[in-house]
Amino acid sequence: MTFKSYWFSLLLVLVAALPGAAQTTTCLPATTQPADAPPDQVVQDFPAGGKAETGWKITYGRAVGKGLYITGAYFRRTPSEPYTQVLYDARLADIFAPYDPGTPRYYDLTGFNFRLVPVSSVDLGSCGSKLDRYVVKEIRDREMLWKDDKQGRRAQEMTIWGTLDASNYNYIMRYGFQDDGTITFRLGATAYNLPGHELVAHTHDGLWKIDMDLGGAKNNLVQVARHLQSKDSFEASYVISPFGDGYEDYLDWLPEEYTELHVINTSIVNANGNPIGYDLKPMRSGSPRHFEAFSHHDFWATVYKENEIIYDQVPTYVNGESLSGNDSVIWYQSSVYHIPHDEDGRYVNNVWQGVALVMWTGFDLRPRNFFSKTPLYP
Amino acid sequence: MYRSHFFSILLTFLVLAPSAVVRGQTPEEDAREAFFTPTAAETSRAFAMAEQAIQERGLRATGPLYNISAELHRDKNAVTRNRLVLVTSYRYSGDVAILSYVDLTKGVVTRVDAISHTNVHLSEAEYLLAKEKALTTPKVRQQIGEYLGQIQVEAMVSHAAYEKDPLFGHRVVRLLFKVPSGGYLAQPIVFVDLTANQVLIDPEPNHSHAAVPSAQKH
Structure with missing residues (x-):
């Protein structure tokens, strides 16, 4: 070994030993979009860059005071089958931020004409791309989809996200479309604590409006799944029943019951004869209960109407209409409780310096009997 | 006309x-x-x-x-x-x-x-009106102090949910003052009641439900 090659080898060893040096980011390739695709449409097959097995076709929208939202989502289980509609529309209908003393109480979407922040190079990172001036798309590895001793498969997803500039606060609105048909909905709260109220605890309530049209708008049925258990018994069970006994109603999330909603299409079955469905699985650390009536319950289900679009009016939308055979809309609140702490920032000469790191809340929509076997499994 | x-x-x-x-x-x-x-x-x-x-x-x-x-x-x-x-x-x-x-x-x-009594965005015209009213109020100018002329004014609609709150049903705007370095002034806490044409200054974060009505009127 020459003196020169010795030093080169030593340098390589040193570089490899640096923290994180072995972690290289693998950017996954995006599917080539159809030439005639409209600007609001995105198509992504999985595995990214490989022979397609599953795929998403989605459309999105954005507006002042609305942020980023989904205006259609279609999934296909195999490349040879047509896309099946999952969503007609899904969005944050509002973000409610009430402060513990009782005031202020801000509605960060309907109360303000907040805009999305233009995408920056920081947003894009090493693998992101711009869908447009305000929206980022990322195709990424999401660790393991399944594992069986030495076998396994890594999972992938496409996320699209944007950032709402809510004055002192920023809200990241992120939607993930995964290779197994799951959709993730996330709201991330970050940036400056409210000026003058920097040390006051508050919640950020994501108020979601989810209009699922699974296999189309007709024959969708919303169900409630509950886990029944008792400290006085070794046995447990579960029960699935129509939401509100089939009528517009509300429902509370109970941690002991693992409350979740199932949406099935009663007229479309998989190869096993089971109705195709999706589960709405909450991701939450608590339940907000405020003065405002809409916050008194975690789920609401109503019949679709063009003009029923405001979350704080939802209690007035529930008026006894039958959900059976009608096109249903689900309203769901998920929340983070922010108790300020030193990591949020500090006062420097009457100016608050520092930002709250991102706090996430949301929910997932996961397939139930949408496939007739384990997806993406040999 | x-x-x-x-x-x-x-x-x-x-x-x-x-x-x-x-x-x-x-x-x-x-x-x-x-x-x-x-x-x-x-x-x-x-x-x-x-x-x-x-x-x-x-x-x-x-x-x-x-x-x-x-x-x-x-x-x-x-x-x-x-x-x-x-x-x-x-x-x-x-x-x-x-x-x-x-x-x-x-x-x-x-x-x-x-x-x-639901939530509605602020129009640009209302924002400009609220900003002008606040920045022509001597006490607001005094509290902004050295940052006057450098600040970026941001507006948020403040919504009173309680019917007995004197500001219930009013168009009230909270103004935030962003300094060039990126942070916000902790004080003053300024509200502009566009319905009553009043500027309200909260002396400090209030811990009662009717926080805003107790503010000083100018």
Whole structure:
């Protein structure tokens, strides 16, 4: 070994030993979009860059005071089958931020004409791309989809996200479309604590409006799944029943019951004869209960109407209409409780310096009997 | 009449101006943007149609009424895919949001809903009014101090949920003062009650439900 090659080898060893040096980011390739695709449409097959097995076709929208939202989502289980509609529309209908003393109480979407922040190079990172001036798309590895001793498969997803500039606060609105048909909905709260109220605890309530049209708008049925258990018994069970006994109603999330909603299409079955469905699985650390009536319950289900679009009016939308055979809309609140702490920032000469790191809340929509076997499994 | 006509034109300009800025610079970008938001011409037309519909339905009343926003809208049950725009207006009298559903393709307003005491964006004109009122208030200027002239003023609508709150039903704007370094002034805490034409300064974060009404009036 020459003196020169010795030093080169030593340098390589040193570089490899640096923290994180072995972690290289693998950017996954995006599917080539159809030439005639409209600007609001995105198509992504999985595995990214490989022979397609599953795929998403989605459309999105954005507006002042609305942020980023989904205006259609279609999934296909195999490349040879047509896309099946999952969503007609899904969005944050509002973000409610009430402060513990009782005031202020801000509605960060309907109360303000907040805009999305233009995408920056920081947003894009090493693998992101711009869908447009305000929206980022990322195709990424999401660790393991399944594992069986030495076998396994890594999972992938496409996320699209944007950032709402809510004055002192920023809200990241992120939607993930995964290779197994799951959709993730996330709201991330970050940036400056409210000026003058920097040390006051508050919640950020994501108020979601989810209009699922699974296999189309007709024959969708919303169900409630509950886990029944008792400290006085070794046995447990579960029960699935129509939401509100089939009528517009509300429902509370109970941690002991693992409350979740199932949406099935009663007229479309998989190869096993089971109705195709999706589960709405909450991701939450608590339940907000405020003065405002809409916050008194975690789920609401109503019949679709063009003009029923405001979350704080939802209690007035529930008026006894039958959900059976009608096109249903689900309203769901998920929340983070922010108790300020030193990591949020500090006062420097009457100016608050520092930002709250991102706090996430949301929910997932996961397939139930949408496939007739384990997806993406040999 | 001349004065109110001029005022209406000014309001329309102020509402349209911000959205015009973010539109694309090329025809291709404009065409792309039209997938997400009404064009300036569509917004102007939708506002005019909404105003007429509000008048015809007897919802105009006296006092200020602002056209707040125009956004693309969809109706799942519509037979054809017409260009639909939802116009949101705010009427001070009664604290009423008026939602007008405009079908631009057919040239008709299909529905008008009036909703009391809900949340409505602030128009650019209202923002400028609130900003001017606050920044001409001596105590506000004094508390902003050395940052006066450097600050960026941001506005948030403050909503009173409790009917016995003296500010219930009022159009109240909280103003935030952002300094060039990126942080915000902790003080002053300024509210502008546009309904009562008053500037309110909170001495400190209040811990009672009726926090804002106890503020000093100027």
